[in-house]
Amino acid sequence: MKTTMKIGLFVPCYIDAFFPKTGIATLELLEKCGQHVEYPMTQTCCGQPMANAGCNADAAVAEDLFIRNFARYDAIVVPSGSCANHVRHHFDAIPQTDEVEHVRRNTYELVEFLHDILKVQEFPWAEFPHKVGLHNSCSTLRSLRTASMSELGESFFSKPMALLSHVKGISFVTPKRPDECCGFGGTFCITEEAVSVRMGLDKIQDHYTAGAEYIVSADSSCLMHQQGCAERAGVPIRFIHIAEILNGSRA
Amino acid sequence: MSSREKILARLHNNRPDPDQYPLPSIPPLGERTATRQKFEENLKALGGQVLEQQTWETLEQAIKRYFPHEKVICSAVPEFCGTIRVDELTSPQQADKVDVLVVRSPFGIAETGSIFLSEEELHSLNSVAHLTQHIVVLLSENDLVANMHVAYEQRAEFHHARYGVLMSGPSATADIQGVLIRGAQGVRTLSIWWE
Amino acid sequence: MKVTPVNHAKAAEEFIKDTSHERFHDKRLWDLRQKRDEQMHALPEWQELRSLASQIKEHTLTHLPDYLEQFEANATKNGIHVHWAVDAAEHNRIVGEILKKHGVRSLIKSKSMVTEECEMAPYLAQHGVCVIETDLGERIQQLDKQMPSHIVVPAVHKLASDVAKLFAKHYNTDPDDDDPHSLAWAQRLAARPVILSADAGMTGVNFAVAETGSFVVCTNEGNADLSATVPKLHIATLGIERLVPRMADLGVFIRLLSRSALGSPITQYTTHFRAPQKGSEMHVVLVDNGRSHRLGMKDFWTSLKCIRCGACMNTCPVYRRSGGLSYGAVYSGPIGAIIDPTFNERKYSTLPFASTMNGSCTHVCPVKINIHEQLYQWRRVLAEHHELPFVKREMMRMAGKLLGQPKLYRAALRGAETALSVVPRVLLYNAMNPWGKNRELPPPVSQTFYAWYQENRIKKG
Numbered sequence: 001m002k003t004t005m006k007i008g009l010f011v012p013c014y015i016d017a018f019f020p021k022t023g024i025a026t027l028e029l030l031e032k033c034g035q036h037v038e039y040p041m042t043q044t045c046c047g048q049p050m051a052n053a054g055c056n057a058d059a060a061v062a063e064d065l066f067i068r069n070f071a072r073y074d075a076i077v078v079p080s081g082s083c084a085n086h087v088r089h090h091f092d093a094i095p096q097t098d099e100v101e102h103v104r105r106n107t108y109e110l111v112e113f114l115h116d117i118l119k120v121q122e123f124p125w126a127e128f129p130h131k132v133g134l135h136n137s138c139s140t141l142r143s144l145r146t147a148s149m150s151e152l153g154e155s156f157f158s159k160p161m162a163l164l165s166h167v168k169g170i171s172f173v174t175p176k177r178p179d180e181c182c183g184f185g186g187t188f189c190i191t192e193e194a195v196s197v198r199m200g201l202d203k204i205q206d207h208y209t210a211g212a213e214y215i216v217s218a219d220s221s222c223l224m225h226q227q228g229c230a231e232r233a234g235v236p237i238r239f240i241h242i243a244e245i246l247n248g249s250r251a
Numbered sequence: 252m253s254s255r256e257k258i259l260a261r262l263h264n265n266r267p268d269p270d271q272y273p274l275p276s277i278p279p280l281g282e283r284t285a286t287r288q289k290f291e292e293n294l295k296a297l298g299g300q301v302l303e304q305q306t307w308e309t310l311e312q313a314i315k316r317y318f319p320h321e322k323v324i325c326s327a328v329p330e331f332c333g334t335i336r337v338d339e340l341t342s343p344q345q346a347d348k349v350d351v352l353v354v355r356s357p358f359g360i361a362e363t364g365s366i367f368l369s370e371e372e373l374h375s376l377n378s379v380a381h382l383t384q385h386i387v388v389l390l391s392e393n394d395l396v397a398n399m400h401v402a403y404e405q406r407a408e409f410h411h412a413r414y415g416v417l418m419s420g421p422s423a424t425a426d427i428q429g430v431l432i433r434g435a436q437g438v439r440t441l442s443i444w445w446e
Numbered sequence: 447m448k449v450t451p452v453n454h455a456k457a458a459e460e461f462i463k464d465t466s467h468e469r470f471h472d473k474r475l476w477d478l479r480q481k482r483d484e485q486m487h488a489l490p491e492w493q494e495l496r497s498l499a500s501q502i503k504e505h506t507l508t509h510l511p512d513y514l515e516q517f518e519a520n521a522t523k524n525g526i527h528v529h530w531a532v533d534a535a536e537h538n539r540i541v542g543e544i545l546k547k548h549g550v551r552s553l554i555k556s557k558s559m560v561t562e563e564c565e566m567a568p569y570l571a572q573h574g575v576c577v578i579e580t581d582l583g584e585r586i587q588q589l590d591k592q593m594p595s596h597i598v599v600p601a602v603h604k605l606a607s608d609v610a611k612l613f614a615k616h617y618n619t620d621p622d623d624d625d626p627h628s629l630a631w632a633q634r635l636a637a638r639p640v641i642l643s644a645d646a647g648m649t650g651v652n653f654a655v656a657e658t659g660s661f662v663v664c665t666n667e668g669n670a671d672l673s674a675t676v677p678k679l680h681i682a683t684l685g686i687e688r689l690v691p692r693m694a695d696l697g698v699f700i701r702l703l704s705r706s707a708l709g710s711p712i713t714q715y716t717t718h719f720r721a722p723q724k725g726s727e728m729h730v731v732l733v734d735n736g737r738s739h740r741l742g743m744k745d746f747w748t749s750l751k752c753i754r755c756g757a758c759m760n761t762c763p764v765y766r767r768s769g770g771l772s773y774g775a776v777y778s779g780p781i782g783a784i785i786d787p788t789f790n791e792r793k794y795s796t797l798p799f800a801s802t803m804n805g806s807c808t809h810v811c812p813v814k815i816n817i818h819e820q821l822y823q824w825r826r827v828l829a830e831h832h833e834l835p836f837v838k839r840e841m842m843r844m845a846g847k848l849l850g851q852p853k854l855y856r857a858a859l860r861g862a863e864t865a866l867s868v869v870p871r872v873l874l875y876n877a878m879n880p881w882g883k884n885r886e887l888p889p890p891v892s893q894t895f896y897a898w899y900q901e902n903r904i905k906k907g
Contacts, residue, residue, distance in 0.1 A: 403696050425708075
């Protein structure tokens with residue numbers, strides 16, 4: 001079922017600055033799916049960095065701006081699980097008006113938006129002839145619940161994998177610890193540098209050993225951290241955001 | 252104000268609204284049938300063993316066969332003498348000399364391969380169950396319960412025994428580099444003799 | 447007295463440097479997590495058990511005064527002496543007085559986190575009582591003068607070779623024989639005479655049952671039963687949150703405890719103490735030590751549901767890499783990080799930040815404590831109470847301001863882009879920049895998404 005909605009595209013700061021291709025892919029992909037998408041030019045951030053550091057009051061101005069930018073849309077889509085999680089589950093530095101509640105209720109991470117709302121069944125333009133390891137960020141896995149988690153022993157489901165399985169030529173490898181956190185964790189990656197890097201290395205090693213050419217994820221922050229670790233350690237593995245594959249990127 | 256009153260008063264003042272947290276009743280859960288096969292499976296998984304009876308073999312002969320080098324065989328059951336009766340041990344410490352204790356358990360739990368012992372079976376010398384090197388437990392298939400829920404619901408021993416231990420295999424530890432070792436500080440082996 | 451916050455990051459870095467220990471630690475605990483998963487898969491009713499356990503605990507905690515009184519009345523009727531301790535000092539004093547009355551010089555003890563929390567052993571040592579830990583892991587830690595690094599496997603951060611060296615020093619064994627079997631045997635041989643000659647025994651408590659006045663101790667080594675049945679005096683000590691209302695509740699908790707902790711269906715010993723054994727005396731000490739205060743903390747009271755299984759530690763990707771001692775507290779790992787600040791907010795102010803907030807802990811917890819949400823909430827509380835480092839606090843204040851002003855933000859970002867392309871690599875990768883210490887920065891890009899959108903969509907209309 002496809003309905004046309006007025007969609008506000010939220011491109012988080014690190015995607016804007018470091019991974020613009022991911023933002024472009026998200027925009028083009030949503031358009032290919034027949035949606036009307038706008039990128040409000042005065043957007044900055046959802047307030048997550050301040051809130052996660054405990055400084056919730058400092059998130060208020062950013063949250064307020066976020067509402068001013070996005071309240072007018074039917075849905076707000078963001079190619080980042082942790083940002084979507086912040087807006088939906090934590091966004092409370094400002095008074096919870098009807099507008100705020102509307103935004104919080106209608107903010108979606110890209111994969112869940114494609115899978116649950118647009119219910120996209122095919123990506124005829126997409127082909128990715130590579131072995132990939134899927135990295136579900138902890139926000140998508142355990143907060144947005146876009147995949148089953150091993151902790152609960154529930155039946156297997158994976159919305160990102162369901163979408164990717166419509167991509168020609170793609171194949172998946174099975175890492176030993178698919179649900180293990182990669183150690184990014186926001187400011188954690190700076191304040192707990194040693195643990196963060198150790199976790200990052202373990203993550204990429206797990207995928208590499210399983211035979212992955214690419215690690216694919218719905219979260220650029222995890223990818224940025226893992227890519228940084230892999231390059232320094234000389235592990236020959238590449239990284240790509242799920243939006244780029246679904247939008248038709250071949251490599 | 253005594254410490255007791257202080258603690259109770261603080262708890263009264265600080266607790267969240269008790270009416271919002273009713274006590275749930277516990278529905279029947281888990282495997283509800285008790286079989287000897289299940290019991291043995293789980294007993295063995297936890298390191299316990301079954302003394303397999305050979306044709307016409309008595310308990311005494313089986314113990315000799317399984318524990319040929321053990322000297323002090325202590326009995327806590329009337330039909331078997333051993334080398335010493337548990338009542339002859341007059342202090343908890345004396346039980347340290349026991350090599351093999353023979354005792355009857357009133358019930359076992361199939362889910363975990365556990366057997367129950369209390370002061371009644373141990374003739375009030377509870378230490379002997381732990382100071383002995385090996386323990387042989389007499390158990391009847393009719394006295395198996397299916398799982399922990401059934402055990403706690405049905406067995407009166409949990410309400411009446413002063414001391415009641417569920418033993419599930421021999422003592423064990425994995426505290427050194429994760430290596431599982433059967434026979435830590437308590438019994439080194441636990442064996443079942445079906446009767 | 448000035449309190450310095452625990453430096454978890456630094457201790458973790460040290461632990462990680464020692465590759466062989468860190469690799470083993472991660473592997474061993476992950477192995478426990480997997481064994482726990484196997485047990486979960488074997489029980490279709492697993493999630494129902496978790497819900498029941500959580501509900502029973504929440505009910506008990508909100509009705510704790512009633513259940514404590516019921517427990518006391520029944521235990522007293524059974525011949526147990528019940529004591530109440532407001533804090534650690536009173537707990538130690540009570541135990542000390544009982545021991546003094548009986549002329550006790552040597553006390554054998556099985557694992558009890560409350561006695562660690564109360565720092566009882568050094569107190570008793572000052573009063574002339576020799577305390578010997580009988581649990582192997584605890585004994586290793588005692589000999590090495592370290593805190594337990596894990597609440598279930600206290601010496602899990604050590605290798606067999608460490609234990610061999612330690613035992614050689616204290617038990618006169620071969621320092622090169624690091625076979626765990628011979629080391630465990632050495633402990634058995636060393637412990638037996640101590641157990642036989644001890645004047646008193648002490649145990650912790652896993653569950654106390656209000657309706658019967660009895661209490662349950664779960665162990666694997668048999669040392670708690672030895673400690674309780676050999677000497678004539680048995681003291682058991684417990685935090686007041688250990689209560690459950692009914693005997694039948696134990697079915698739920700016993701089924702969850704060892705499966706969650708070690709991935710075994712039950713501990714080798716599950717012992718029910720209802721009354722002193724013939725000719726012996728039994729005491730129970732009910733310890734508050736901050737628990738009644740925690741019960742009043744809206745966001746944190748459910749941490750009192752904890753049954754001390756350690757599953758959150760085994761699954762925690764940070765704990766597995768940093769080691770338990772890096773938390774600098776009796777309770778380490780995720781559960782430690784949410785209860786330690788209730789003991790000392792400043793000292794443990796860093797612990798809620800020693801987490802990636804991945805949430806695995808919450809979902810393995812057998813009593814459904816929302817651990818990662820409490821970590822998040824603690825961060826807020828600590829910031830409000832000014833327990834964040836000044837630099838971090840200021841950075842967040844400035845970032846918050848900047849992110850509220852799109853024009854300023856865009857200007858700053860342009861600066862950063864330029865910086866990335868022109869500043870020499872050496873400046874970005876020095877020791878002051880933790881990102882670059884062991885990681886590369888993302889490759890520079892020609893334009894931001896914002897610039898691309900402006901060029902390709904706004905201008906082209």
